[in-house]
Amino acid sequence: MKNESGIPDLTRIVGRIEDLPTLPRTFLRITELVNNPRSSAKDLAKVVTDDQVLTVRLLRLVNSSFYGFPQKISTVTSAIVLLGFDAMRNLLLTTSIFDLFSNRNRKGRLRLEKLWDHSLGCAVGAKVIGNYLRYDKIEELFVSGLLHDIGKIVEMLFLPKDFTKVTSMVESRDILMVTAENYILGYTHADIGKFLAEKWNLPPKLESVIANHHQPGLSERFLQETAIVHLADILCRALNMGSGGDRKIPPLDREAWEILELELSTIGPILEEMESEFEDVRQFVRHSP
Amino acid sequence: MISVGINRLKSGMVLAKPVHSLHGVLLLDKGDELTEKNIWMLKSWGVSQIWLEGGHEEKKDLQPENKIKPSIREELREKFSGVLEDHVMAEIMRAAGEQLEKRLLKNEK
Numbered sequence: 499m500k501n502e503s504g505i506p507d508l509t510r511i512v513g514r515i516e517d518l519p520t521l522p523r524t525f526l527r528i529t530e531l532v533n534n535p536r537s538s539a540k541d542l543a544k545v546v547t548d549d550q551v552l553t554v555r556l557l558r559l560v561n562s563s564f565y566g567f568p569q570k571i572s573t574v575t576s577a578i579v580l581l582g583f584d585a586m587r588n589l590l591l592t593t594s595i596f597d598l599f600s601n602r603n604r605k606g607r608l609r610l611e612k613l614w615d616h617s618l619g620c621a622v623g624a625k626v627i628g629n630y631l632r633y634d635k636i637e638e639l640f641v642s643g644l645l646h647d648i649g650k651i652v653e654m655l656f657l658p659k660d661f662t663k664v665t666s667m668v669e670s671r672d673i674l675m676v677t678a679e680n681y682i683l684g685y686t687h688a689d690i691g692k693f694l695a696e697k698w699n700l701p702p703k704l705e706s707v708i709a710n711h712h713q714p715g716l717s718e719r720f721l722q723e724t725a726i727v728h729l730a731d732i733l734c735r736a737l738n739m740g741s742g743g744d745r746k747i748p749p750l751d752r753e754a755w756e757i758l759e760l761e762l763s764t765i766g767p768i769l770e771e772m773e774s775e776f777e778d779v780r781q782f783v784r785h786s787p
Numbered sequence: 788m789i790s791v792g793i794n795r796l797k798s799g800m801v802l803a804k805p806v807h808s809l810h811g812v813l814l815l816d817k818g819d820e821l822t823e824k825n826i827w828m829l830k831s832w833g834v835s836q837i838w839l840e841g842g843h844e845e846k847k848d849l850q851p852e853n854k855i856k857p858s859i860r861e862e863l864r865e866k867f868s869g870v871l872e873d874h875v876m877a878e879i880m881r882a883a884g885e886q887l888e889k890r891l892l893k894n895e896k
Contacts, residue, residue: 630835632809632833632835732876732879733879733883735866736863736866736867736879736880736882736883737883737886737887738887745865745866746866746868746869747866747867747870747876748870749869749870749873749876750870750873750875750876750879755875761790761792761836762874762875762878763789763790763791763792763836764792764835764836765875765878765879765882766878766882766885767792767794767795769879769882769883769885769886770886773886773889773890
């Protein structure tokens with residue numbers, strides 16, 4: 499797809515995007531606490547409760563069927579104890595990303611909303627597939643799914659001229675966005691996403707998924723995670739969950755399918771579970787303040 | 788012999804292959820008949836797929852009659868055009884059709 503000499507293109511993008519979005523300060527503080535083995539749930543709770551919006555979102559999430567705890571959880575500390583530190587950081591990343599999506603001008607709003615739903619569908623798909631594979635860090639998969647197309651948002655909001663060219667080609671020829679990007683720009687949303695992930699200092703696993711979700715074979719260390727999101731991307735498109743900006747379904751990467759070792763007969767049940775979880779998860783993020 | 792996901796197991800089904808835990812412990816043997824209790828046990832061991840004998844009545848359960856609305860089928864075909872020679876993609880399309888049909892019926896109600 500992409501030629502090997504694609505690096506100069508990235509520097510060109512860097513030059514043009516002056517005010518890339520940044521992650522909120524609370525995220526950095528929480529990352530710090532999560533990485534410090536001496537911090538306690540109490541320390542973390544203090545940072546969270548300082549932020550009302552975050553507090554509401556956290557309690558909403560732990561009480562949603564995404565986690566399915568039997569009792570109602572009403573304090574931030576118990577939520578943190580139940581979820582664990584990593585899950586907390588992922589939650590915060592999720593909400594920060596949500597803020598990025600809920601952007602300003604009316605014109606692009608519908609498109610952004612559809613992309614958000616697509617990302618959420620992919621996140622739910624990654625979670626469900628992960629459960630089937632008994633993957634132990636489900637939240638990580640969820641966040642990976644949510645962020646896999648982050649490059650498209652950047653393109654939409656910060657490179658509007660290029661984005662318009664790409665979308666009009668996607669519409670007139672009914673092709674995948676990644677194909678049009680390669681043709682018109684010489685780089686793709688995956689490249690932009692990778693750049694952003696580096697700039698934000700996201701964990702290498704996330705960066706790898708974002709960078710390689712269309713060509714999972716290139717993901718050396720995190721082949722399984724990338725393969726999961728690659729498949730989830732296909733499945734959520736099959737179920738019409740939102741829109742990634744194009745109508746075609748990307749081809750399934752053989753290597754990715756093989757390393758997942760899923761039975762063909764699991765596809766039906768996986769889709770069924772995605773369908774039943776999607777609306778539920780959507781409720782909790784959509785109506786967050 | 789057919790492979791069935793854990794959530795579709797019912798008591799009375801007969802195993803075609805032994806079932807082991809992740810660590811290789813034998814949980815149930817070939818020829819064992821499933822009961823409510825050992826289905827629960829398999830779930831608690833994190834087993835996700837098992838092989839069952841036969842496949843007549845179960846197969847019907849796995850692949851219900853294809854009664855997908857033409858509009859849904861058309862839309863899926865267009866979306867999947869170019870990738871259907873892959874049998875996995877064909878299965879994804881078939882299974883997605885079922886879900887979309889269910890969604891439509893639910894929304895009509």
